[in-house]
Amino acid sequence: MDLGLESSLWVGNKRYRAVLTGWHFRWTEVDKKNRDKKTVSVPVAEVVGVEEGRVEILPQKSVEDTDKDFTVFYVKRSSSGGSYGLLWRLGRIQFSCASRVLRDQWTKHLRTALKTHSPLRPHRLLVFINPFGGKKKGRQIYHSLVAPLFELAGISSHVIVTERANQARDHLLKKDLTGFDGVVCVGGDGMFSELLHGLIGRTQQEAGLCENDPAAALQPCPLHIGIIPAGSTDCVCYATVGVIDPVTSALHIIIGDSQPLDVCSVRQSSARVRYSVSLLGYGFYGDVLAESEKHRWMGPLRYDYSGTVVYLSNRSYSGVVQYLPADPLLSSPRDKTRCLAGCSVCSRSTERLFPHSSDSGSLYSSHFSQFSPGSEGQWVSVEGRFRCISLTCMSSSCARSPLGLSPSAHLADGTGDLVLVWDTHPLGFLKFLHRHTSTQDQFDLPFVEVHRVKAVRFSAPSGREEQEYEEIGGLSGETDEGQREYVDTVSRNGSRQHLAERAVTHEQKTATPFLCGLCCRKSPAVSVWNCDGEILPFTDIVCKIHGQLVRLYARGIEDGAAIRNSEERDECQRICIPNSFK
Numbered sequence: 001m002d003l004g005l006e007s008s009l010w011v012g013n014k015r016y017r018a019v020l021t022g023w024h025f026r027w028t029e030v031d032k033k034n035r036d037k038k039t040v041s042v043p044v045a046e047v048v049g050v051e052e053g054r055v056e057i058l059p060q061k062s063v064e065d066t067d068k069d070f071t072v073f074y075v076k077r078s079s080s081g082g083s084y085g086l087l088w089r090l091g092r093i094q095f096s097c098a099s100r101v102l103r104d105q106w107t108k109h110l111r112t113a114l115k116t117h118s119p120l121r122p123h124r125l126l127v128f129i130n131p132f133g134g135k136k137k138g139r140q141i142y143h144s145l146v147a148p149l150f151e152l153a154g155i156s157s158h159v160i161v162t163e164r165a166n167q168a169r170d171h172l173l174k175k176d177l178t179g180f181d182g183v184v185c186v187g188g189d190g191m192f193s194e195l196l197h198g199l200i201g202r203t204q205q206e207a208g209l210c211e212n213d214p215a216a217a218l219q220p221c222p223l224h225i226g227i228i229p230a231g232s233t234d235c236v237c238y239a240t241v242g243v244i245d246p247v248t249s250a251l252h253i254i255i256g257d258s259q260p261l262d263v264c265s266v267r268q269s270s271a272r273v274r275y276s277v278s279l280l281g282y283g284f285y286g287d288v289l290a291e292s293e294k295h296r297w298m299g300p301l302r303y304d305y306s307g308t309v310v311y312l313s314n315r316s317y318s319g320v321v322q323y324l325p326a327d328p329l330l331s332s333p334r335d336k337t338r339c340l341a342g343c344s345v346c347s348r349s350t351e352r353l354f355p356h357s358s359d360s361g362s363l364y365s366s367h368f369s370q371f372s373p374g375s376e377g378q379w380v381s382v383e384g385r386f387r388c389i390s391l392t393c394m395s396s397s398c399a400r401s402p403l404g405l406s407p408s409a410h411l412a413d414g415t416g417d418l419v420l421v422w423d424t425h426p427l428g429f430l431k432f433l434h435r436h437t438s439t440q441d442q443f444d445l446p447f448v449e450v451h452r453v454k455a456v457r458f459s460a461p462s463g464r465e466e467q468e469y470e471e472i473g474g475l476s477g478e479t480d481e482g483q484r485e486y487v488d489t490v491s492r493n494g495s496r497q498h499l500a501e502r503a504v505t506h507e508q509k510t511a512t513p514f515l516c517g518l519c520c521r522k523s524p525a526v527s528v529w530n531c532d533g534e535i536l537p538f539t540d541i542v543c544k545i546h547g548q549l550v551r552l553y554a555r556g557i558e559d560g561a562a563i564r565n566s567e568e569r570d571e572c573q574r575i576c577i578p579n580s581f582k
Ligand SMILES: Nc1ncnc2c1ncn2[C@@H]1O[C@H](COP(=O)(O)OP(=O)(O)OP(=O)(O)O)[C@@H](O)[C@H]1O
Pocket: 129, 130, 131, 132, 133, 134, 135, 162, 163, 164, 165, 166, 186, 187, 188, 189, 190, 191, 192, 194, 230, 231, 232, 233, 234, 235, 533
């Protein structure tokens, strides 16, 4: 069927020239002298729904079933007023036609075009609502803002309000999922993590693989994940959509947007494998999470409170970090680029990860070609004391840190960014933390380094080594000489120069006298790992990045400036093209 259609339509008493081409639906107001005024152009993929009659959905659904009218709902962008991405709203326009036949032609053509151009639109969704996430508004957000949009788009949803932690994960692991196109969580990063674990586990089970086997080539998940943000940090939503807004996220789900996402597997020999997409953090971020769990009653504020408490306790931790660098020719964490919708680095990576991506069979079989010997380097090993160690597969931007923990990280390039913050004096570390919240380069500090990696290992020192450190000075308040002696001892040992280079004297560490009392308290020997907001029950870990293991109903952060420019270009083309339809 030819998808194109062109005719006069009326909105109120104004005449419009409406054109449906393969990819776009455009309407242009035509004045009394047959001159075109402003054009609105909507990609067919962003048409939410087409209804006969004059239809409204807000404040509640009403339908005036008239013969010659039809209503089009579509995605309308507006500036987010502060966040990086764009807010999406439901646009609506009610057209009148010259005849019923023409009306039926328009609705039929538009619906066919929708089917053709949005093959991933979901028809049936499984929705989990955490009634206790964030400000405890999950149910209200879903029922008042999201459900009416799903209904309008003809999506049927099966809703489960969770009654306990891990209910969503267990459901995905064990229950029948036949007929669902995707799963949605209404909650925060913790709820997303449940869906991530449930879906990855389920996919491996169905493929006959044991996900706990480090040699298993994990299979990508066939179901998409949608996130309706209703948590405290909502980092995964912010970093993949650019705004925390339930309506924007619901519209991305409805139109079947698809954003692949890298996932980091985290293993310890005998324990169940865990997955992370945003922050796998040891030291500061592990301690903040452990502290914040004691203050859940504070809601989202618990992170600010705990951040301050942990910062004042001035801790650092020893350990050995080993990493496998990614190919430096492809991208770098310091190249000052941003991963935005349509990112070319991620697209090239899709080609690399799935060389025959048009053939879904080979998509599965070639998934782990990324781990075949290639241009990645050799394992690098560093040892020393760290304020924090963070591994993130994406920028991990959120409202607290609008550019994120690693602003140039990519959502789907098959790599993660490893940020090592060596021990430093309290004001230096404060400067680093502050740079998270600003646009200043957080890696341009002498005690910070960042590496784009494919895999990481970490091991904490044995009890004896840490005790030696305490005995020779360390943080227990002994002399500067003591610390230097320790540094010399370790630097004689091959790969350990870093510690010598980065050594801070106790005098430097306590350069801020008001913090001295706190910093001189004995630190615990080990921290905990914060795995996307969950504390891991082990310290020594082996991590591997799995390129594009899951897919979200999202498209990455839209570049507001580029979209405005392209709208202006559209406008320019309209003016330059001869007006053949009058
Ligand atoms: N009914 C429930 N009762 C108690 N805990 C639940 C329930 N449903 C889910 N959970 C757990 O609550 C934890 C936190 O939820 P969620 O991530 O939605 O909010 P948050 O922690 O406030 O936000 P963020 O993770 O963005 O900081 C999740 O790890 C999830 O496992």
